[in-house]
Amino acid sequence: MIKNIKTINDFNFNNQIALLRVDFNVPVNKYYKIIDDTRIQYTIPTIQKIISENGKVILISHFGRPKGIPSERDSLKFLIPFLSKKLKKTINFCENCIGENVKKQINELKNGEILLLENLRFYKEEEEENKNFAFELSKLGNIYVNDAFGASHRSHASITILPKFFGEKKCIGFLMQKEIKFLNKFLSKKNNNPITILLGGAKISSKIDIIENLIDFADYILIGGGMSYPFIKINGGKIGNSIIENNNKIEKILKIIFNKCQKKNILHLPKDVIIANSFKNTKNTKIVPIHSIPNGWMGLDIGPASIKYFCDIIKKSKTILWNGPVGVFEFSNFSLGTRSIAKIIAQTTEKGAFSLVGGGDSIASLKMEGYDKKISYLSTGGGAFLESLKNKILPGIKAIKK
Structure with missing residues (x-):
């Protein structure tokens, strides 16, 4: 690159x-x-x-x-x-x-x-x-x-x-040199398995191409946050009032991706979620299986079983990429999932894994917990970081090429 x-x-x-x-x-x-x-x-x-x-x-x-x-x-x-x-x-x-x-x-x-x-x-x-x-x-x-x-x-x-x-x-x-160097380093880690990619945040539309591009690269693709609900929905689960992009085209593509991932057994979704009946930092919460969210309630963080499930996978990884929180972490009552992920990625990096974290919210959560210095590389670009993972040359880099 x-x-x-x-x-x-x-x-x-x-x-x-x-x-x-x-x-x-x-x-x-x-x-x-x-x-x-x-x-x-x-x-x-x-x-x-x-x-x-x-x-x-x-x-x-x-x-x-x-x-x-x-x-x-x-x-x-x-x-x-x-x-x-x-x-x-x-x-x-x-x-x-x-x-x-x-x-x-x-x-x-x-x-x-x-x-x-x-x-x-x-x-x-x-x-x-x-x-x-x-x-x-x-x-x-x-x-x-x-x-x-x-x-x-x-x-x-x-x-x-x-x-x-x-x-x-x-x-x-x-800065640009550093970003290109570490993205190349991540993409060259094919033999440094297991490779785990954790994608969170609210919108799945911006990350569909990335999931498709990384199916043959990753050993584990973990999906958390608002991105997990469309997957639950296409498989007949009840997601209540959880935030979701309603788009038939996206659903069709997701079904294809889900089937591809199922064959390789690499896609992992949360088991349980912490739900609330309003989008605020309320203490009125319940823990339910992710496919059984009642109407009027919405998933705002991954639950304890999901935290353990995701952390166990990250712990055994040699290469880790993380973009996007797994809950509404700016609300303290729904921040435990994202904070736990930040902690386990930092600990696994200290034991010798290579970690690359991009996106403002993911970096902010690391800084809140004081783990930012323990990550191999923090990428300064959210959208640019994700576009690079699609194996595309960014327009800004292309314009500098001889």
Whole structure:
């Protein structure tokens, strides 16, 4: 996946202006305090290399979903104090992404200095993959660096069109290198069995292709969270009011996948679930078999038998991939399943297994329990991480290839 791609080590940035596409779309609380700074932390070495070599850094990123309408709520200004502290440098800020004002500020920048531009998504052209917008952005630097793995599955102007204007002077940063390296490492673990893949979260539509692609790769595919209910439903189970994507097309594909997995005996679903009669952090709960959820009740976490069943499989695994919580873990009464999974993956990694965890919620649960440092690799991209598992070259990586 990394052949024919220039990396940041192929360039010296002395007197150069690096247009650095980062993914600083980080989760924040209502006071704009960063909840998980993994994406920023992984990009710091890329920024440091450029400024240590006497280059100028122009940071471009998106944040939130402003849909082309500038707003205070989605401004990148909140990043300035955080980045200044991390880099021990003044961070200059520009309230535009293109235009004379930006060019003027870049001209005034000294070597070794950093300029953060405002949210790319304040321009509707970014998500429209607009060539003119990309061309205007290209005037701001002379080396393009993509270190935004989390956005590299998007066909957006700054990801797929912008690199085309840089000819040979484009590359990936250290974060991207790391992501590609560890995904390759995971996909090369065919002989390091057993290989266990645990997929959770609410939506199954985004993960159907992955399950299909990994049937011949994995020894165990564990399905938890909202993703398990469609499987229970197609097999005639009662799922009550559990959250589910109602889609006949999805059901047909799931039946095919289920039958393929059954032949190999690799698909494993929860045995029991903790149910509630409302979607809130209630103590009014019951534990029932997953195929017998009464009407008016919904499954919000895997139950004790499921925790033991999943943990026993993970314990004997040599290679583990995890994406998505197995319950509504942000509600403390429905977090035990996800916390137990986080703990057993950390413990199994400490005993020598290789673990790869992707997706904001999975990483957040690891951090809540203090297990994040015990995992082989935390991926900064949710959607990009999943797209990579479909054996596809991400649009952002394709755009850098020679």
